[in-house]
Amino acid sequence: METLIKKLNYDKMDLSLIREAGAIIRRGGLVAFPTETVYGLGGDALNPQSSEKIYAAKGRPSDNPLIVHIAEKEDVYKIARQVPEKAKQLMEAFWPGPLTLIFPKDSIVPDKTTGGLDTVAVRMPSDKIAAAFIHAAGGFVAAPSANASGRPSTTMAEHVVEDLSGRIEMILDGGQAVIGLESTIVDVSEEHPVILRPGVITKEMLEAVIGPLETDQALIAPDSSVKPKAPGMKYRHYAPKAVLTIVEGESKAVVEAVNHLAARAEEEGKRVGIIATDETADCYQYGTVRSLGARCHEEEISMHLFDVLRSFDETDVDCIYSESFGDAKIGQAIMNRLLKAAGHKVIHV
Numbered sequence: 394m395e396t397l398i399k400k401l402n403y404d405k406m407d408l409s410l411i412r413e414a415g416a417i418i419r420r421g422g423l424v425a426f427p428t429e430t431v432y433g434l435g436g437d438a439l440n441p442q443s444s445e446k447i448y449a450a451k452g453r454p455s456d457n458p459l460i461v462h463i464a465e466k467e468d469v470y471k472i473a474r475q476v477p478e479k480a481k482q483l484m485e486a487f488w489p490g491p492l493t494l495i496f497p498k499d500s501i502v503p504d505k506t507t508g509g510l511d512t513v514a515v516r517m518p519s520d521k522i523a524a525a526f527i528h529a530a531g532g533f534v535a536a537p538s539a540n541a542s543g544r545p546s547t548t549m550a551e552h553v554v555e556d557l558s559g560r561i562e563m564i565l566d567g568g569q570a571v572i573g574l575e576s577t578i579v580d581v582s583e584e585h586p587v588i589l590r591p592g593v594i595t596k597e598m599l600e601a602v603i604g605p606l607e608t609d610q611a612l613i614a615p616d617s618s619v620k621p622k623a624p625g626m627k628y629r630h631y632a633p634k635a636v637l638t639i640v641e642g643e644s645k646a647v648v649e650a651v652n653h654l655a656a657r658a659e660e661e662g663k664r665v666g667i668i669a670t671d672e673t674a675d676c677y678q679y680g681t682v683r684s685l686g687a688r689c690h691e692e693e694i695s696m697h698l699f700d701v702l703r704s705f706d707e708t709d710v711d712c713i714y715s716e717s718f719g720d721a722k723i724g725q726a727i728m729n730r731l732l733k734a735a736g737h738k739v740i741h742v
């Protein structure tokens with residue numbers, strides 16, 4: 394199948410193009426589209442065959458449920474059996490935006506879309522192209538991140554082309570996703586809300602609205618045998634082709650350790666990649682150095698993370714050493730993705 398790639402302008406959106414993309418979804422086809430977090434691979438959430446096509450195009454296990462994207466807050470009541478008070482407060486505070494909520498599912502949502510679960514994940518993106526596209530598609534777009542299963546999520550149309558070209562009808566190109574990390578997921582289907590995936594909407598921001606909430610134990614102790622509540626969190630996502638190791642410690646010690654490790658690897662004939670920050674990039678003497686941005690601007694780091702991981706796949710490095718990030722604010726979400734990419738290989742210095 395030929396994949397059409399269509400560029401869209403946020404200031405002057407081509408509505409006929411949006412309608413064309415919406416019509417593909419209504420016919421049961423697939424369209425990748427930009428959101429503020431990462432690109433999504435969209436299909437009709439209420440059509441089980443569309444969900445099957447999404448799993449096939451991504452090469453994703455079909456027990457891993459999809460997020461249903463909506464463009465109107467009220468539409469949540471059409472697909473959720475119950476919307477608790479705390480969920481309403483979160484919707485009021487953070488929708489549209491990078492927050493996904495898990496509700497008991499209404500029978501209108503096919504089991505295929507939710508991987509057989511009786512709950513449904515719902516998100517209302519703030520991205521203007523995404524909102525217009527969801528409207529045009531009929532209001533309910535199932536969309537996982539638009540990457541091939543096991544690869545880093547896509548933050549620009551070029552990444553989607555790399556992974557899904559020839560497998561989907563259309564890619565809407567809205568440029569670089571401004572956040573770059575997937576949405577925060579909160580399960581509100583049971584009495585006590587639980588964070589299933591950290592994102593730029595942090596625990597503190599959520600607690601400011603609804604009071605104390607738990608984080609899924611499987612995220613805190615990821616090497617343990619605790620099974621994550623979000624099925625997708627159990628897979629080794631975001632895996633670059635090279636072996637990735639995170640080096641943790643005080644900045645100067647990290648630079649020294651990475652220089653030492655990189656020198657040794659090069660002696661062994663290996664090609665080395667280094668994931669640095671603007672503050673340290675010039676201090677590394679070996680390998681291919683890529684900076685994620687300035688540490689004082691966490692948003693830059695999150696925005697560039699997946700692109701840098703992908704770019705190393707193209708340079709054929711054998712091993713990558715990465716600096717680590719603190720737990721405060723977005724740091725937790727950044728580290729969650731990095732640790733998964735590294736299969737939890739960390740060296741403390």
Ligand code: TXA
Nearest residue numbers: 430432433458512513514537538575576623624625626
């Ligand atoms: O920012 C995002 O959330 C992006 C954009 C495209 O919206 N989407 C995204 O989807 O990251 P995906 O499929 O790559 O990740 C969704 C995660 C998976 O870990 C999945 O297991 C979990 O959400 N999930 C979906 N439905 C669930 C449910 N009913 N219960 C628990 N976890 C669920």
Ligand code: MG
Nearest residue numbers: 537538546625
């Ligand atoms: Mg994903």
